[in-house]
Amino acid sequence: MLSRRRFLLTSALAAGAGAVPTGFAAEKKWPDAVDDLRDWGAVRRQFDLDPRYIHLSLFFMASHPRPVREAIESYRQQLEANPLETIERLVFGGPEDYIPTKVCNAIASYIGGSADDIALTQNTTTGLAVIYQGLPLKPGDEILTTTHDHFVHHEAIRLAAERSGATWRKVPLFDAYGAISTEELVERLRKAIRPETRVVGVTWVHSSSGLKLPIRRMADALEVVNRGRAPERRVFFAVDGVHGLGVEEPDIVAMGMDAFSAGTHKWIFGPRGTGFVWARPEVWSVMRPIMPSTSSAELFFAWASERPPEPPARATWFSPGGFQAFEHYWAVPEAFELHQAIGPRRITERIHELNAQMREGLAKMPHVILYTPRSKELSAGMVCFDVNGMTSQQVVWRLVERHRILATTTPYAVPYARVAFGIQNTPEEVETTLAAIRAMA
C-alpha cells in the first residue's frame, strides 16, 4: 500500500509541478447546455436565487451558478460512491487526472502569470495569513498598512508581527470621502514608507467604503522605492484583492504587486470555501510555509528521505494541505470558465454601469451621504452610504422588511449601509432600490 501510494503520489505531485492534465472526472453538461450568455437574463438564470428578493450582497458569499453547482454535484456523487478511488485518481493519480493543476491553470488563465505561482487556499483570510506569516520578517522590520482594511487583514498582520518581532503601523490614505484623488492615495502611501518598512499591505477595493485603490500606480511608486534599496531590504507589496477579482479587468498579475490573496467564493462565484494566493516566484522563494502542504513532491520526498526540502520554496509548498472539501475545490475551474464565457470586459462594464447608476441616484438625494467615490477610476462594485437620521442597520432592516432588498452594513468600526450590484442584477433593480431609499427621506 505504501509503495503504491508513494508511486501514485509521485506522479500526482509531478503533475503539480506543471504538467497540463488531459482529462477530468466531472461530467460536463456545460457549456453545451448553457443559455446564450450575451443576455443578462440568461446570466441571472444561472443562479438559483430566491426571486422574491433583490440580491445586493452576493459579494458577501457566492450563490453557485449552474455550471459550478453541476460540477460540485458530479464530484460529490463520485465521492459518495467511492471516496477512496475517487481521491486516489484525482488527487494521487496520474498527471492526466490531477485536478489541482487544472484549478491553477484556470485561475492563471484568468489573472495572467503562471499556474506554478499559485497556492490554493480556502478563502482570502487563509491567503493573507500565508503571505504575512510567510514573509521573512524579523525584529526591527515594519509592516505598513492602512486604516481602511478588513479585520482579517489587520489580524493577519498583527499575528505575523507578534510572531516575528516586527512592528506594524496603519496610516489613512485620505482624510475625507468627498475629496479623494489617485495622486493623494499614491503619495500618502509612498510618504509613509520608512527605512524599516519591509511590507506594504493594502486592499484593492475597500469593503468599508467601496473605494478602489490604484494598485498599478502604487506598485510603480514602490518600485521606485525599491530601486534605492539592497535586494534583501526591498519592500514587499501585498494586496487583499477579493472585491476586485471578478469585477475589474482580470489582468491581475500585470498590476505589479508581489503577492495577491483572494477568495474565489465572492465575485467569481466559485465554490464556497475556495481561494488562492498568487505571488512572484522570487517572493515565494524567500517565504516560509506556515503549515504542511500535500501539494509538493519535493516536500514529501524530503520528508521520506529525512533531508531538508531542496530550495527554492515555491507556490505548491504553501497550499494548506490535508484533505479538503474536494468537490468544491475541483469545481473552481467552472466558475472561471463561466466568467470567461460571459466575457470579463462585459462583466466589468455591466457592474460599473449598475453601480454608477446607483451612485448617481443617491448623490441627488439630500438626505443621503454617499461615501463611495463617483468616478469609475476610484470605485468598483459596491456603494456605501448613510441616510440622515437612521443608523446603517436601520437602513438595511427597512430595505429588507419593506422592500425585500438584501443589503448589508459594513463590518467596520464606523458601519455604513452597503449595496453591491453584480451580474445578476438589473437597471430596474437599481431604480427600485433608489426609490426605497428616496422614501426614507
Ligand SMILES: Cc1ncc(COP(=O)(O)O)c(C=O)c1O
Ligand atoms: C476586504 C475583505 N478582505 C477579506 C475578507 C474575508 O474574505 P474571506 O471570507 O474570503 O476570507 C472580506 C470579507 O468580505 C473583505 O471584505
